[in-house]
Amino acid sequence: MKILLDAAQISNSLEYLAQCIAGAAGTGSDIGIIGIRSRGEILAQRVTKILAQKISKDVPCGTLDITLYRDDLNSPAGQEIPQVRSTEITFDISDKIIFLIDDVLYTGRSVRAALDALMDLGRPRAIRLAVLVERSGREYPIQADYVACSAKVDEGQFVQVKVVEVDGIDEVVVE
Amino acid sequence: MSKTETFKWNRKHLLGLMELSRQEIEYILDTAEGFREISTRSIKKAPPLRGKVVVNLFFEDSTRTRNSFTLAAERLSADVMQFSTKFSSVSKGETLLDTAKNLEAMGIDIVVIRHSAGGTAKLLSRTLNCAVVNAGDGYGEHPTQGLLDAFTIRQIKGSLEGLEVAIVGDIAHSRVARSNIWALTKLGANVTLVGPPTLMPPAVKQLPVKVSYSLDDVIDKVDVVNMLRIQFERLGSNPFPSIREYSHYFGLTLDRMKKAKPDIIVMHPGPINRGVEMESEVADGKNSVILKQVENGLAVRMAVLYLVNQASQELRNK
Secondary structure (H helix, E strand, C coil), X not given: CEEEECHXXXXXXXXXHHHHHHHHHCCCCCEEEEEECCHHHHHHHHHHHHHHHHHCCCCCEEEXXXXXHXXXXXXXXXXXXXXXXXXXXXXXXXXXXXXEEEEEECCCHHXXXXXXXXXXXXXXXXXXXXXXXXXXXXXXXXXXXXXEEECCCCCCCCEEEECHHHHCCXXXXXX | CCCCCCCCCCCCCECCCCCCCHHHHHHHHHHHHHHHHHHXXXXXXXXXXXXXXXXXXXCCCCCHHHHHHHHHHHHCCCEEEEEEHHHXXXXXXXXXXXXXXXXXXXXXXXXXXXECCCCHHHHHHHHCCCEEEEEEECCCCCHHHHHHHHHHHHHHHCCCCCCEEEEECCCCCCHHHHHHHHHHHHCCCEEEEECCHHHCCCCHHHCCCEEECCHHHHCCCCCEEEECCCXXXXXXXXXXXXXXXXXXXXXXXXXXXXXXXXXXXXXXXXXXXXXXXXXXXXXXXCCECHHHHHHHHHHHHHHHXXXXXXXXXXXXXX
16 A cells, blocks of 8 residues: 555645636636535535635535446446435536546546536536546546646556545545 | 445345335435435436336326336336236236236336235236336335335434334225334334224234324324325225214314424325315425425435346346
8 A cells, every 4th residue: 555645745736726726717707616426525625615715705516426327337347336325516507617526537437427417417618627636547538627646556556535524534545 | 314325235126114124224215315306407317227117017096106106217217118907908807927027028127016915016026037116015015105204204303213103094904004114113213003993903913013092192292193094995894983983083183283292294195085184274284294205205216216226237247
């Protein structure tokens, strides 16, 4: 097990992502932050808090549950399917620039599912993808717009993001 | 509300709640919580049952349950086939199993069955390869009703632990009562059955409940009162002298409501015989959650269809 990011580095990374979003959003545009459950949810909430301070205005933040949109629900290749939980997006995503936040970009399948799930909720003006960690192993043609940490990880290794709220510690490890 | 995250659902059929553990019931309710949001969208659809076929095999009349299952399946993108005895070969003498096997030969994935004979769902689950969901079997069970009632109470009270619940009326003929008893007691509520002795099931002593023959004795003590419908179509002999006398002793009237706790939850599985089980003012009053029950029924049935499909998919893949 190797530590990829410690608590301070995670904090800096989220600061960086918030800075990117602030820059991209400009002053006038209508934006929303959406985290992919489960770790993306926590990261999105933290980024939103930092962003709100930076631009001195509240930004709507929601959580997307992509379980029903997974491409392995009815497939023999499927992994363990997590419990379905609620999508909690209380604002209208239509005509907004949506910043989608996830912990790790790996195969691209989660993001594909998230894009489909968002389509069922409305028609955003644009969707941008921001991730804490990006690694090789893409299976779908999906790339992130903002990456805080690009990790060199061997095939078969697993990047795990832990957050204080759920895991009791802020760190990213490679196993 | 997600204590059940590490639990794994593996039942391909939902036949009744008696055989389910507390954890399994909580897992369904927690999952249903996640499905509620879909019905609030402008596009009320999600894809998990895309390409799957659900058959509503109804040998008894139904509006709520059948429509609720249909809508639930459609919101999950399944194709739904409707079957009712009136317009089928059952009227030409085809047996239940032949009908079901023929439907299965067309490639269906989930059968939702309602039948006047107890045990029908179980019989189908042993015979067919597809998933089977019981939508009411005789005097047996009506599991999705028990689940949606538990879901509704939990939504309002936060938990069922230690709650006092009265189920009032025609217990003997009620599959709703049976499924309620299992769901509510497993989740920690204390259930009292209330009704005339003639409408109590013979084996009531073997159930984990108390029995009272007077609604007036219990109305001031309970947190929830679930009023059952008098099933005129199933009453063979005369279990009570007259409808008026029944509602005099066991009807939920405004007068009785005055004695109840101010936040008592009033439930009814529908269809209501207004003026018999309860006065209209009570059915439409501020304590009534009858329409909330219907709304929650949709989310609960979506969860059930989703879970049995997941489980049967995994069994097939093994």
